[in-house]
Amino acid sequence: MTWIHEEAERIPLDEITVMRLHTIARGEIWDAGRYQEKDADILERYPDGRERVRFRTVPAAETPEHMALLLADWQRCLDEAWVHPLIALAAFNLDFLCIHPFRDGNGRGSRLLWLLQSYRLGYDVGRFVSLERLVEQNQERYYETLEQSSQGWHEGEND
Template sequence: MMTFKQFAGKLETIPASTSWYLADLGEARGRQELYTMLERWAHPLIALAAFNLDFLCIHPFRDGNGRVSRLLLLLQCYHLGYEVGRYISLERLIEENKERYYETLELSSQQWHEGKHDPWHYVNYLLFILKTAYREFESRVGEVKSPRGAKTEMIESAVTSFAGDFTLADLEQKCTHASRDMVRRVLRNLQKAGKVECLGRGPGASWRIKRG
């Protein structure tokens, strides 16, 4: 089995039986301390991907090892604070890129039992999957917009909530998601419609709802 350590600014694979590796693992107390220790050697996502590869190479079950490895991937991502799997299916992305999955797994598992394998094919593949998931999530979030006219309705509702006189600044405090220009535009439209009146001039002027 191989692990990672950083030498002179670059990552290299070394045998996991190395004395300092075993000694440091023995001193680790609890999962969080272990993650902190691993972070000194390599980025946690690299360690996560290497663990996933090791699990697949060990092949502990007669069937279902791939599904279990993906569940472990999801669980470890959650532990490390990468929760994109809650919103974007990593299982689906792996299925959509299954040819690359099998190719990189085959390349990285060669000579695994001798500790002479190259894990980077599979590590880079899993990093690609996570990167794709975050890009898809970002794209979906960007598509979520307020319904047309929602901000106008919010400003109009805020205006009617005032029992007495109010200023532009008072209205802006209630409509933090709308720009000042939009607040002014809605106020002018309400004024033209005869629903509000301005009691002065300038940005500090008071406004009042017309009653009756």
């Protein structure tokens, strides 16, 4: 195991860590590291002024419950080997983004979590791939894929 894996193992994957990573991603903004307080679906705005819901998020009041469940399910999935850890990691990331726990910075926070989880699983992805750069270079595709992947999520009917 490399030093980065050893360091990652020392960081618990809990709500405190999620909030700390969000604070790192957002900096010294007033709500960094705090769950959103108002419901906020993700909207796409068109040049003509129209808008549509790109994807729905979890109601703000339900965010702490959903985050606690997500983190518990992640650990149970690893402990009980429900699926390969990389499949679980992708599912965790989608669930995190659908919960959308923060007012802003959810994508950046999710990618920091992805790196932490990858290192904990023994994958050195951060040494070879910049997730931030990939998203930046493929932003429209990223949002289209997120929208498609989240269809039926709130009803428990996505896979």
